[in-house]
Amino acid sequence: MEPHPARAHNELARHAGLLGALLMERNAAKVVAEDAVFARCDLAEALVIEPIVEGNDHVIGHLALVFDHMLDAAPSVQSLVALGAARANAEFLRQRALEALRQSEQKFFSLFVYSPIPVAVLRSTDGRCLDANPSFLKTFGYRREDIVGRTSDEVPIHAQGDAQRHWVRELMQQQREVSGVDLQLRTRLGALLDCHVYIRPIPMNDEECHLVAITDVTQLRAAQRQVEELNQSLEKRVEARTHDLAQSNAELETALVRLKRTLDELVRAEKLAALGSLVAGVAHELNTPIGNALMVASTLHDLNVTFQDQIEAGLKRSTLDAYVGESASAADSLLRNLQRAAELISSFKQVAVDQTSSQRRRFDLAEVVGEIVVTLQPVFRKTPFQVSADIPRGLLLDSYPGPFGQVVTNLLNNTILHAFEGRNHGLVSLQACHDPEDGWIRFSCRDDGVGISPANLRRIFDPFFTTRLGREGTGLGLNIVHNIVSSVLGGEITVESEEGRGSCFILRLPVQAPLNPELVPDLPLPPSLLA
Structure with missing residues (x-):
């Protein structure tokens, strides 16, 4: 009688539940005869049962083998059964990871659909449009079937004709990134729009693509032209005045300086309101958890290859135990990183619709900052830099600890990337x-x-502004910090710095944060993004 593998039921499962992994080298017929699955195996002599264990020692099933003769190499047989149980558990964890990834893609699609900024996805090789959000279609007056599947040669959107079209095509083929370039684009009805265009390369459905976000600044440009014309008129009038009007001229120049400062603040506010940067920010913020998950998955793959070689060379129990332990640790790490990725996407969705997390509570600032510092210690241990927190207990806030934690994390990561370039020591202090x-x-x-x-x-809070373009920076970290502090937490953020003497980011937060409306519900992903 050959070994018969099956999932243990009834009596065998009861024995396994009492004893854990079960090995009966002889006289197993009585136990087998009482089981619903193996009731007809009247010649059973030996029995091996191994639990299928999920992370955190949760048993989700059993793997059982019944033999009609006594076992000569019982430990080896039991090791093989344990290997089968471990592989069953690995498949269970893989399916759960795929489900988490599907949910992440669904939340990314919600950001794409609800963004008030026109956004399109173009294939890098030929510039063909793969998708465009409702804001894009509304702004330029096209139907979806007029855009999707066509290139810029077929859709006359470039106001400057072939030269502009060829420049954009060359840019995408070179996989370059563009932040806030000024282009004039044409709507379906022929109207010309002055636009800020942001282009970022992204992988999608195993193809190299570009995410294009467009901000219509036509009205802003008209206002700027009016201000420039007014300035020129005022300057001519000042030049025509005599010495007797010198004092009046000085006052007018002061007014012009104030007007220019106001205009600069208006332009900055417009840039900070560009939610298109948040769409590209998903890729920036997800880099760490997804990168970690990819590294863990690669390590787990190498571990399986090594383990297969060890099986062929002769498996030892110690080797199997080590493999099971390392696999469980890798699975836990993979799950944590994918859960972190899902949380980040949820946070971006909330900011994108000008809302915040519903998890509002009263918390102690020292406890929240302490938890964040602990979670980032592994990152700092890989560098020669140190972080210290001097937060007195009793600073209570009725606010949103999740978004606040994201602000602190972004500030610390920004410090690691930029503050100590070219140095082998450094200290970050939180107070x-x-x-x-x-x-x-x-x-x-x-x-x-x-x-x-x-x-x-x-320009420190402008979207896509970075001094490390093409290396590690994307220019979105501090822009996201500014958006969260001002819109979600209801506070203010400023920065003080002097070259060679460090920098200080200062947050002023109300003890009670402003209330925010409910979140917009998720939408299902279309087949085009699931392909």
Whole structure:
């Protein structure tokens, strides 16, 4: 009688539940005869049962083998059964990871659909449009079937004709990234729009594609032209005045400086309101958890290859135990990173629709910051830099600890990437206190790094602004921080820096954050994005 594998039921499962892994080298007929599955195996002599264990020691089933003779190499047989149980568990975890990935793609699609910024996905090789969101279709007056599946040669959207079209095509073929380039585009009815265009290469459905986000700044350009014309008129009038009007001229010049400052703030506010940067920010923020998950999956693959070689060379129990332990650890790490990726996508969706997490609660600032520092210690241990937190207990906020944690994490990651470039040491200090003027919480993240130049300091919160383009930076981290602090937490953020003496990011947060409306429900993914 050959071994007969099956999932243990009834009596065998009861024995396994009492004893864990079960090995009966002889006289197994009585136990087998009482089981519903093996009731007809009247010649049973030996029995091997191994539990199928999920992470955290949760038994989800059993694998049983029945033999009609006594076992000569019982430990080896039991090891093979344990291997089968481990592989069954690995398949269970793989299916669960695939489900988590599907949910992540669904949330990304919700961001794509609900974004008020026109967004399209183009294939890099030929510039063919693979998808366009409702905002894109509404802004340019096209139907979806007029855009999807066609190239810019077939859709006359480029106002400057072939030269502009060839420049964009060459840009995509070179896999280059563009942040806020000025282009004039044409609608279906022929109207010309002044636009800021953001282009970022992304992989999609095993193809190299580009994500194109467009901001219509036609009205802003008209306002700028009016202001420029007004400035020119005022300058001519000032030049025509006599010495007797010198004092009036000085006052007018002061007014012009204030007007220019106001205009700069208006342009900056417009850039910070561009939710198209959040769509590209998904790829930026998901880089760490998905990268970690990919590394764990690769390690697990190499581990399986090594284990297969060890099986062919002769399997030992210690080798099997080590394999099971390492596989369980890898599966736990993979699950944690994929769950982190799902949480990040949910957070981006909430910010994109100008809403916040529903998990609002009263919390102690010292506890939340302490937890964040602990989770980031592995990152700092890979660098020569250190982080310290000096937050007194008792600073209570009625706010959103999730978005606040994302702000602190982004600030610390930004410090690692930029603050200590070219140095082999550095310290990041986190401090907080009550502001005596209005009772708000003042939180600071200070480093003793290289500092920020005055030219870069003015653009530090602009979307896609980075000093490490093409290396590690995408220019979205601090822009996301600004959006969360101002719109979700209801606070303010400023930065102080001096070259060679470090930087300090200062957050002023109300003790009670403003209320936000309910979130928009998710939509199902279309077949085109699931392909």
